């Protein structure tokens with residue numbers, strides 16, 4: 001399929017729009033003077049007019065037939081406003097040609113709830129914002145309501161967020177083996193084991209640098225999140241060392257109580273009593289034990305070397321030891337799964353009563369690469385899985401509390417975190433809303449400075465551990481300089 005543009009540079013946004021209808025496709029691009037008519041695709045041409053206006057001409061070529069429409073725009077229209085005009089022109093034609101109506105309408109961003117919050121402030125309240133969602137962006141009633149419900153659940157969490165505080169994210173980008181659908185920079189320990197001692201040693205230094213910076217700026221920590229990868233891939237001794245450094249350099253001097261201390265225990269095949277005892281000793285109050293599915297055939301096809309029974313055993317162990325905030329992650333759309341199988345997984349999760357359940361939709365691009373030979377649930381099946389989850393979890397008392405979308409998601413849907421009241425994870429909300437500065441530690445962790453000159457400044461430390469180790473001195477030099485930026489932007 002072809003994406004044609006002329007007279008403007010908003011090609012990325014056009015691609016994002018087309019992906020709502022044909023998610024797992026590769027596109028060709030053209031900037032010729034006249035729109036191509038022989039390949040299926042979309043075209044948007046912008047022509048300045050002598051009266052100072054601009055003529056926006058849109059084409060959708062679908063199964064050989066050409067559909068056209070035009071809009072006259074003010075001569076000053078550009079940037080985000082032009083994106084919206086192009087989408088508004090092409091979107092109805094794409095719906096008519098494909099017979100599809102994307103659930104999130106023409107919203108292509110990953111944070112619809114954040115957008116709804118901005119519309120609330122701009123348009124004068126929740127009702128007006130919901131109207132904008134429905135009428136301007138063509139978001140379905142179901143998704144508009146979902147976003148609005150999440151916003152309500154988030155309000156007290158935002159209200160309780162300390163004004164001058166940061167969150168800290170610590171990255172352990174290693175896993176015991178790599179799941180087939182993995183889209184993270186995760187390195188299996190069997191391959192990368194030799195790097196681990198060096199990696200931990202580097203982290204020890206970085207934690208110290210961050211601790212000095214926080215102390216110098218008298219900056220409190222609001223939430224702490226250790227993710228990956230699978231942090232519990234570390235043995236109990238290394239885990240103890242890591243949590244000890246965090247305690248000594250960051251938490252002992254923290255002037256406020258942490259609202260959340262999460263460790264993603266993630267893979268049940270890494271969880272032991274000894275490691276859980278270490279987490280407990282350091283005050284970790286939220287962990288994840290991730291089934292992804294309770295169907296053993298699905299787990300096998302996904303390359304997860306554990307069974308549903310292993311997950312249940314790990315979860316029960318955590319509960320027996322007193323963890324009272326456990327999250328479980330699931331993925332809708334895994335190969336070999338069915339609506340019945342997925343519904344069964346969700347019912348079994350509810351029976352276990354974890355405090356939160358997060359439901360992701362599989363990214364189609366990955367799926368296409370890895371599962372070409374396996375039976376895949378189609379977009380309609382994924383939609384039914386998501387619909388079942390939303391209804392069943394809410395009936396069981398779980399409230400949706402954060403949401404994000406990814407590119408190429410099955411059914412163009414969303415990932416949603418559900419929690420029992422009071423068990424929402426502030427870190428997830430703040431991170432998705434971009435409303436609190438997050439200091440990342442380790443390879444792959446990204447530091448987000450909120451309120452910087454350009455709004456948000458992101459600094460991602462090298463994606464791969466070997467790169468992180470190679471460039472460590474230089475990276476830490478940059479990290480020290482963050483103090484100046486932080487000093488300038490913090491209230």
Ligand code: SF4
Nearest residue numbers: 175178179182186229
């Ligand atoms: S546990 Fe998560 S991060 Fe690790 S390989 Fe599997 S999907 Fe990737």
